[in-house]
Amino acid sequence: MMLALRNVGKTYPNGVRALDGATLQVGPGEIVVVVGGSGCGKSTLLRLICGLDQPSQGAITLDGTPITAPHPKIGIVFQEPRLLPWLSVADNVAFGLEDRPKEERNARTAMQLERVGLHDKATVWPRELSGGQAQRTALARALVTRPEVLLLDEPFSALDAFTRIDLQDHLLDLWADAKPTLVVVTHDVDEAVVLADRIVVMRPRPGRLFAEVEADLPRPRDRQSAGFDHVKWRVLAALDRSLDRAVAATGDDAPASAGAALWW
Amino acid sequence: MSLVHVTVTAEQPVPARTLSNVRLARLARPALGLLLPVGAALLWEIAVRAGLSDGRLVPPPSRIFEQFAELARNGELQRHAIATLWRMGLGFGFGVAAGTLLGAIAGYSALARRLLDPTLQGLRAIPSMAWIPLFILWLGIFETSKVALIAVGVFFPVYLGVLGAILSVDRKIVEVGRVFRLSGPAMIRRILLPAVLPAYVISLRAGLGLGWMFVVAAEFMGASEGLGYLLIDGQQLGKPAEIVAAILAFAVLGKATDALLSAGAAPFLRWEDAFGARR
Numbered sequence: 001m002m003l004a005l006r007n008v009g010k011t012y013p014n015g016v017r018a019l020d021g022a023t024l025q026v027g028p029g030e031i032v033v034v035v036g037g038s039g040c041g042k043s044t045l046l047r048l049i050c051g052l053d054q055p056s057q058g059a060i061t062l063d064g065t066p067i068t069a070p071h072p073k074i075g076i077v078f079q080e081p082r083l084l085p086w087l088s089v090a091d092n093v094a095f096g097l098e099d100r101p102k103e104e105r106n107a108r109t110a111m112q113l114e115r116v117g118l119h120d121k122a123t124v125w126p127r128e129l130s131g132g133q134a135q136r137t138a139l140a141r142a143l144v145t146r147p148e149v150l151l152l153d154e155p156f157s158a159l160d161a162f163t164r165i166d167l168q169d170h171l172l173d174l175w176a177d178a179k180p181t182l183v184v185v186t187h188d189v190d191e192a193v194v195l196a197d198r199i200v201v202m203r204p205r206p207g208r209l210f211a212e213v214e215a216d217l218p219r220p221r222d223r224q225s226a227g228f229d230h231v232k233w234r235v236l237a238a239l240d241r242s243l244d245r246a247v248a249a250t251g252d253d254a255p256a257s258a259g260a261a262l263w264w
Numbered sequence: 265m266s267l268v269h270v271t272v273t274a275e276q277p278v279p280a281r282t283l284s285n286v287r288l289a290r291l292a293r294p295a296l297g298l299l300l301p302v303g304a305a306l307l308w309e310i311a312v313r314a315g316l317s318d319g320r321l322v323p324p325p326s327r328i329f330e331q332f333a334e335l336a337r338n339g340e341l342q343r344h345a346i347a348t349l350w351r352m353g354l355g356f357g358f359g360v361a362a363g364t365l366l367g368a369i370a371g372y373s374a375l376a377r378r379l380l381d382p383t384l385q386g387l388r389a390i391p392s393m394a395w396i397p398l399f400i401l402w403l404g405i406f407e408t409s410k411v412a413l414i415a416v417g418v419f420f421p422v423y424l425g426v427l428g429a430i431l432s433v434d435r436k437i438v439e440v441g442r443v444f445r446l447s448g449p450a451m452i453r454r455i456l457l458p459a460v461l462p463a464y465v466i467s468l469r470a471g472l473g474l475g476w477m478f479v480v481a482a483e484f485m486g487a488s489e490g491l492g493y494l495l496i497d498g499q500q501l502g503k504p505a506e507i508v509a510a511i512l513a514f515a516v517l518g519k520a521t522d523a524l525l526s527a528g529a530a531p532f533l534r535w536e537d538a539f540g541a542r543r
Contacts, residue, residue, distance in 0.1 A: 070442055082439070086461075
């Protein structure tokens with residue numbers, strides 16, 4: 001599945017230009033991580049790709065088909081788990097399988113819960129889960145429909161450091177099952193280098209794709225290796241440059257950028 | 265006495281006593297709430313028996329229960345209670361149906377909200393009792409006008425509750441439904457309805473409470489049966505015991521219907537993670 005963005009821009013009804021001229025191609029099974037400071041349009045980018053919002057300019061296509069509304073082959077995991085509190089964990093995971101026969105639904109749900117290590121929590125209410133367990137449930141809910149593109153919007157940012165590292169490894173493990181295309185938004189550079197084949201750095205006001213860094217390190221990645229540090233250094237350097245320009249450009253549209261922050 | 269013996273006798277009674285203490289505390293907690301009304305009733309009973317008051321205007325508990333038992337024995341209480349329950353059931357049913365429907369429409373569609381809500385809020389500002397003369401002119405003195413008045417009383421809390429609940433459903437949860445491409449009806453059934461259910465139950469209970477208030481008002485406007493009629497009858501014939509007996513019947517029915525509603529909703533709200541859900 002080839003995901004393509006051509007000159008995509010988004011201006012919100014209140015006049016905020018959240019994203020401008022984004023062009024990006026993501027190949028099948030590729031892991032692209034988008035990093036950038038607040039207000040640079042990272043989340044807007046994901047909302048457009050998953051069809052929750054419509055681009056104001058340009059087009060997003062999946063194998064040539066334009067994406068204008070949520071698509072069955074594109075799944076998303078939000079920053080918050082967004083589980084439905086009135087459904088058990090298993091029913092939450094099965095939420096997107098309503099149209100499947102009951103047996104298939106149960107089998108796939110059980111299998112996916114097993115894969116995220118929550119098979120013993122199937123009958124529990126979401127309120128009884130820890131933050132990491134809730135986010136793993138959200139991951140299972142997105143994966144159980146076998147999306148070909150999975151979007152993750154700062155999926156681990158609300159978790160503590162140990163849980164975050166654990167879930168990063170877990171995500172790569174799950175990715176290896178069916179190798180969907182992943183587009184991950186994060187502000188954690190370590191996370192980006194652990195996950196990515198390619199890292200896209202964005203700059204704010206208006207949100208633009210600023211630089212790309214290839215992360216051609218062998219997997220599984222050693223967070224302590226020199227190669228890891230080198231890629232991390234290149235990403236940080238690109239982020240620095242992106243923010244320098246932003247500071248220089250603040251004068252003319254500072255109020256707009258304050259509004260843009262609301263979309264985060 | 266050996267040391268072993270001493271320790272055994274010292275330790276054995278302790279668990280037994282704490283167990284009975286726990287049981288006692290569980291019984292004592294609701295009993296504490298009964299202390300004030302039961303104590304006051306007992307005091308008044310004693311005062312009347314001792315001749316400190318003749319209890320003509322404020323009958324002692326024994327006389328009230330006598331009256332209550334008398335009304336129950338000759339079937340009057342049941343006849344009046346059933347008449348009241350019937351009106352209440354009809355009025356509550358119509359009020360809930362209209363309130364839910366209009367509340368849902370106004371909550372779901374911004375256009376309908378702009379169209380309906382100002383008028384309904386305006387009507388809500390009218391004290392509902394002000395409708396009584398008009399309802400009597402329009403609908404007659406009999407059942408229809410009474411049911412209509414009760415329905416009006418029930419309508420507003422239910423309408424407001426449903427409207428407010430739908431408007432405050434978390435956008436983030438609605439987006440989950442959108443990502444899974446739910447159709448309009450599926451969105452209502454799988455996301456909106458369960459999300460508004462806790463607030464809906466509260467608005468139903470508020471509507472029920474107002475309904476009981478309005479049933480009395482409705483029965484004041486010329487009824488030949490019903491617990492409200494019993495109140496008026498007691499006043500006109502100077503029988504305070506009958507009035508208090510009817511009030512007691514209202515209290516029992518109001519509490520019972522409310523408990524029934526809560527108990528009926530409880531299985532659907534077990535998922536709630538709220539302060540009130542804790543024991």
